[in-house]
Every structure is written in C-alpha cells, then in structure tokens.
Amino acid sequence: MPVRRLPAGLGGPPALASALRDAQYIASDDLATATFLALSLQKPLLLEGAPGVGKTEGAKALASIMGRELVRLQCYEGIDASAAMYEWNFPRQMLAIRQAGDDYVNLYSDEFLIARPILQALEQPSDRVLLIDEIDRADHEFEAFLLEFLSDFTLSIPERGTMRAVEPPIVVLTSNRTRELHEALRRRCVYHWIDYPDPALEASIVMMRASTVAHDTAHKVVAAVGQLREQPLAKPPGVAETVEWAEAATLLHQQGATWPRAFARAIGVVLKDQDDLEFIAPQVDALLERVAS
Structure with a gap:
C-alpha cells in the first residue's frame, strides 16, 4: 500500500494534533491517529x-494545516452525479454553435465544462481537500456512484473518456448516521466516531474559540449543556452551540444581567427548536441554579 509523504512537522499523530490545535481545532488522540493513518495510507477518512x-470543522482545519483549498460537496436528498462531478454548460454550447456558423466547434472542450467538487479534486489533488459532507443524507444510488471514485480515484466522462488523479486526493466524508452507510463504502475508508467531548475538553474548546469567556463561565456553560443533552430533545446542542451560548451569556452579563439569568435569557442560542424550548422552560431555572452554584 502506498504511503503519502506528509508535510514537515506532521510526522505523527501528536504532531498532527498539535498542528490542528494551532488551527483552532482540538482533536483527541484517537482522531489525530485516524487522520494520520488516512493521510499516510492515502485512504478517505470517514467521520461519524x-x-x-466538529466533523466538518475537523475537515476545514485539516485543509488549513495542509495548506490546501477545501472543496466541499454538501450532500442532500436527491443529489445526482452532475451536482457532484461535472456538467456541460448547455447555454454556452448553444451560443457557440450559433456564433460559429459553418465552422467546427468542439462542444466538449474545457471552456464548456463546469467542474463540480469531485472533478475539482481530481484535477488538482495536491492542492485541494475534498469534503463530502453528510453523505448519509444522499440516497443509496449516489453512495454507489461514489464507490467508483473512492476505489481508484477515477471519473468517467463519456464525451472525453476516463480521468484519473495523478495522486490520490485527500478526502474526508462525514455522516450524522441518520442511516447506515453501505459496507463497501466503509471498507474504503479509515473510520472514526466523534462523540461529544468530555467536559474538560469542551471547556477548553470554548475558551479557545471564545476568548472573552472566563474559565469559570466556560465550565458552567459546559455543565449546563451536558445536562441539556441528557434531556429528550429533538435537537441536542452541539459544540458550536456551547461556544455561542457562552459568548451570548457573557455579553448579557457585561450588559448587567446577573448569573444565572444571563444563561437563561440566551437560551435561544443553544436550543433552536420551539418544542425543545417549551419542554425545557419549566426546568431551566433549576438547571441553571445547579450549575451556577
């Protein structure tokens, strides 16, 4: 199996974790190891x-430390190959035909080709990181289409033949696990499950991302978010919501709101579903009193 030579300073999981931290992303030892193996073995990294x-943010930070452009393919229900690979600029082709008259026009030259994320990654694999975001939102047919690309990093364009990357591109796939991915897709990847961070790590993330938030405030908001995640909510808060809640509560406190009322007044920053807000409203004061004491 070929091994990719990594940039200087990224020669192992600890060095990779340190570089990611410098890019404002705190990776666990397991995540740093999985990322290092995916890079070194030239295999896609699947984050569930x-x-x-922090799955998408991890891909962004990886592109940053590798010095590459992030090309993002956002998956959705009904996405097709043209949205992921390429399409021909039909209006421009028709215009070229009318302007050419009797002259020959190559309708399948580069000027008429619209490169989508997968083709962009194939064209410049050493300069780009391909993020296939929320692959679980796409259907099984699209997932099957990806297998050809992830197997040998080739792309078939009927009008032009098969395109092959000069080197395997860096590919990161993310999944929220709304459905199970096909086993054949999993086999092609280095897999890692990202869980909610432990309280100490999440507090560190808050203080890194929100420099105005005090140490004590960060730990209190992390404790409150931890209790919210234990509730049967439709949309439990993620790490980004934890950071935003800490920032919002700090801002209200600076405007004169006392603790824990500053947290309560900013509850719409961390819970973004009406049913969740109604469910938590009767117990929010008691919850915040416990973490603020």
Missing part, C-alpha cells in the same frame, strides 16, 4: 457522529 461534534 451526532450533529455539532
């Missing part, structure tokens, strides 16, 4: 976990 645990 609940929404808001």
Whole structure:
C-alpha cells in the first residue's frame, strides 16, 4: 500500500494534533491517529457522529494545516452525479454553435465544462481537500456512484473518456448516521466516531474559540449543556452551540444581567427548536441554579 509523504512537522499523530490545535481545532488522540493513518495510507477518512461534534470543522482545519483549498460537496436528498462531478454548460454550447456558423466547434472542450467538487479534486489533488459532507443524507444510488471514485480515484466522462488523479486526493466524508452507510463504502475508508467531548475538553474548546469567556463561565456553560443533552430533545446542542451560548451569556452579563439569568435569557442560542424550548422552560431555572452554584 502506498504511503503519502506528509508535510514537515506532521510526522505523527501528536504532531498532527498539535498542528490542528494551532488551527483552532482540538482533536483527541484517537482522531489525530485516524487522520494520520488516512493521510499516510492515502485512504478517505470517514467521520461519524451526532450533529455539532466538529466533523466538518475537523475537515476545514485539516485543509488549513495542509495548506490546501477545501472543496466541499454538501450532500442532500436527491443529489445526482452532475451536482457532484461535472456538467456541460448547455447555454454556452448553444451560443457557440450559433456564433460559429459553418465552422467546427468542439462542444466538449474545457471552456464548456463546469467542474463540480469531485472533478475539482481530481484535477488538482495536491492542492485541494475534498469534503463530502453528510453523505448519509444522499440516497443509496449516489453512495454507489461514489464507490467508483473512492476505489481508484477515477471519473468517467463519456464525451472525453476516463480521468484519473495523478495522486490520490485527500478526502474526508462525514455522516450524522441518520442511516447506515453501505459496507463497501466503509471498507474504503479509515473510520472514526466523534462523540461529544468530555467536559474538560469542551471547556477548553470554548475558551479557545471564545476568548472573552472566563474559565469559570466556560465550565458552567459546559455543565449546563451536558445536562441539556441528557434531556429528550429533538435537537441536542452541539459544540458550536456551547461556544455561542457562552459568548451570548457573557455579553448579557457585561450588559448587567446577573448569573444565572444571563444563561437563561440566551437560551435561544443553544436550543433552536420551539418544542425543545417549551419542554425545557419549566426546568431551566433549576438547571441553571445547579450549575451556577
């Protein structure tokens, strides 16, 4: 199996974790190891976990430390190959035909080709990181289409033949696990499950991302979010919501709101579903009193 030579300073999981931290992303030892193996073995990295645990942010940070452009393919129900690979600029082709008259026009030249994320990654694999975000939202047919690309990093364009990357591109896939992915797709990847961070790690993330938040405030908001995640909510708060809640509560406190009322008044920053807000409203004061004491 080929091994990719990594940039200087990224020669192992600890060095990779340190570089990610410098890019404002705190990776666990297991995540740093999985990422290092995916990079070194030239395999896609599949990150699964609940929404808001940092899967997409991890891909962005990876692109940053690798010095590459992040190309993002956002998956959705009904996505087709043209949205992921390429499509021909039909209006421009028709215009070229009318302007050419009797002259020959190559309708399948580069000027008429619209490159989508997968083709972009194939064209410049050494300069880009391909993020296939929320692959679980796509259907099984689209997932099957991805297998050809992830197997040998080739793309078939009927009008032009098969395109092959000069080197395997860096590919990160994310999934919220709303459905099970096909086993054949999993086999092609280095897999890692990202869980909600432990309280100490999440507090560190808050203080890194929100420099105005005090140490004590960060730990209190993390404790409150931890209790919210134990409730039967439709949309449990992710790490991004934890950071935003800490920032919002700190801002209200600076405007004169006392603790824990500052947290309560900013509850719409951390819970973004009306049913969740109604469910938690009768117990929010008691919850915040416990973490603020």
